[in-house]
Amino acid sequence: MTQSVVVQVGQCGNQVGCRFWDLALREHAHVNKRGLYDEALSSFFRNVDSRKSYSGACCVGGRIQRLKARAVLIDMEEGVVNGILQGPLREVFDSTQLLTDVSGSGNNWAVGHLTYGSAYRESIVNTLRKTAEHCDCLQCFFLIHSMGGGTGSGLGTRVLSLLEEEFSDVCRIVTAMYPSAEDDVITSPYNSVLAMRELTEHADCVLPVENQSLVDIVNKISLMSHGAKPGCVLKKDCTVTSGHGSLSPTEKPFDAMNNIVANLLLNITSSARFEGSLNMDLNEIAMNLVPFPRLHYLVPSLTPLYTLADVNIPTRRLDQMFSDAFSKDHQLIRADPKHSLYLACALMVRGNVQVSDLRRNIERLRPSLPFVSWNQEGWKTGLCSVPPVGHSHSLLALANNTCVKPTFMELRERFTKLYRKKAHLHHYLHVDGMEQSIFSEALSSLDALIDEYHQLDATKARLTPDAPRLSIAT
Numbered sequence: 001m002t003q004s005v006v007v008q009v010g011q012c013g014n015q016v017g018c019r020f021w022d023l024a025l026r027e028h029a030h031v032n033k034r035g036l037y038d039e040a041l042s043s044f045f046r047n048v049d050s051r052k053s054y055s056g057a058c059c060v061g062g063r064i065q066r067l068k069a070r071a072v073l074i075d076m077e078e079g080v081v082n083g084i085l086q087g088p089l090r091e092v093f094d095s096t097q098l099l100t101d102v103s104g105s106g107n108n109w110a111v112g113h114l115t116y117g118s119a120y121r122e123s124i125v126n127t128l129r130k131t132a133e134h135c136d137c138l139q140c141f142f143l144i145h146s147m148g149g150g151t152g153s154g155l156g157t158r159v160l161s162l163l164e165e166e167f168s169d170v171c172r173i174v175t176a177m178y179p180s181a182e183d184d185v186i187t188s189p190y191n192s193v194l195a196m197r198e199l200t201e202h203a204d205c206v207l208p209v210e211n212q213s214l215v216d217i218v219n220k221i222s223l224m225s226h227g228a229k230p231g232c233v234l235k236k237d238c239t240v241t242s243g244h245g246s247l248s249p250t251e252k253p254f255d256a257m258n259n260i261v262a263n264l265l266l267n268i269t270s271s272a273r274f275e276g277s278l279n280m281d282l283n284e285i286a287m288n289l290v291p292f293p294r295l296h297y298l299v300p301s302l303t304p305l306y307t308l309a310d311v312n313i314p315t316r317r318l319d320q321m322f323s324d325a326f327s328k329d330h331q332l333i334r335a336d337p338k339h340s341l342y343l344a345c346a347l348m349v350r351g352n353v354q355v356s357d358l359r360r361n362i363e364r365l366r367p368s369l370p371f372v373s374w375n376q377e378g379w380k381t382g383l384c385s386v387p388p389v390g391h392s393h394s395l396l397a398l399a400n401n402t403c404v405k406p407t408f409m410e411l412r413e414r415f416t417k418l419y420r421k422k423a424h425l426h427h428y429l430h431v432d433g434m435e436q437s438i439f440s441e442a443l444s445s446l447d448a449l450i451d452e453y454h455q456l457d458a459t460k461a462r463l464t465p466d467a468p469r470l471s472i473a474t
Helices: 010-031 077-083 108-118 122-134 150-166 188-202 211-226 255-273 284-289 319-326 355-368 400-422 427-431 436-458 471-472
Strands: 003-009 045-047 067-069 071-075 099-100 139-144 171-178 207-209 299-303 342-351 379-384 394-399
Touching: 003 010, 003 150, 003 379, 010 071, 010 077, 010 139, 010 150, 010 171, 010 255, 067 150, 067 211, 071 077, 071 122, 071 150, 099 122, 099 379, 108 150, 108 188, 122 150, 122 299, 139 150, 139 255, 139 284, 150 171, 150 188, 171 188, 171 284, 171 319, 188 400, 188 436, 207 255, 207 284, 207 299, 207 394, 207 400, 211 255, 211 400, 255 284, 255 299, 255 342, 255 379, 255 394, 284 342, 284 379, 284 394, 319 355, 355 379, 394 400, 400 436, 427 436
Parallel strands: 003 071, 003 139, 071 099, 139 171, 171 207, 342 379
Antiparallel strands: 045 067, 299 394, 342 394
């Protein structure tokens, strides 16, 4: 069994990460009735016996003593991390896994990337190494951070480059939270474009998640809980509402959004955490879905969303679930993949689903999904036998699709509006090591990325169905 490490950076990264650990523990508790430390648990947790003087890890097969998450928590403001340490997960982390400061990055990528990145470089590397040393076979780093703030975008991407330096052969999958156009951080376009360059250069896969998409999903769930049909209410202890039973005024606005992203992480890690007849190795995601190294942005789509929210509506039939995964309403980024070009697609299914169900639905959906001519068979599938708690099955679709281009173009436009006037630039240029050329290089990198997607899109008009095999033979 392999192990993975979750690195959560900044306020958003730590809040999403905290929710992931909470839900992962619930899933394992639901399956692991005997209280034994098994291979499934070892993939993301250590089992530490505090009674031993050296606090050594217990072997697989023994009783669960004290579970410790394979995680590193980094934030340059200590509020969120302190909140985690005072909450129900305080036993899951210890001081050796935490790196905090008190002053924060002030929504400035340069402060996070250069100032804190340099000051904390050695501490970050040492913490990552210690966490990696607890793994028998380290397979993957999951990095969670936001793009709009200073610590998440700046220090988060500095940590990404350090992971490449120190663990070049270990897969790096990034979940990056993209700000909406109405974001209250005025400098978020700068931070996002500066971070984009680092993600393009140093990540193996990036799962972009847009705040606006999450807001839209949560609003739909809220409408279903308050509206229309009798019986359409949110159940108590539902996933999307952090266990409070409703989207109440006491709920922080981003709690429900964080839960959706945590469910994305639960699904992508399910094959590593549980058995299945066709489990997908995490390294296979990058190997199969990224035909060109820079084009590694994968559009995530999650279903059933509303039953994950425990809304009392009829359970979706299996075939409907596959159709939902390719509808815009279930994507975590606002895009339209059916009118763009697929480079590859992965379907990660959980629950009692047969390989024949997968094949039938792929064949049914294939005619409506435009794939590049040289990769018509570009499907990767995974089956994990353990469904999410309370549900019969779920599906995560990861699409490498040119539909991400409009999102990046919109980001470039917002960046250019500020940069043309040189607005707020002095805040960045006052940071030691920050030069204006870094802005122009980041913009050039984004331009080049958009152009690569544009060139692929241009081939869509030339797509023709394959000639029949017999015609070729004769």
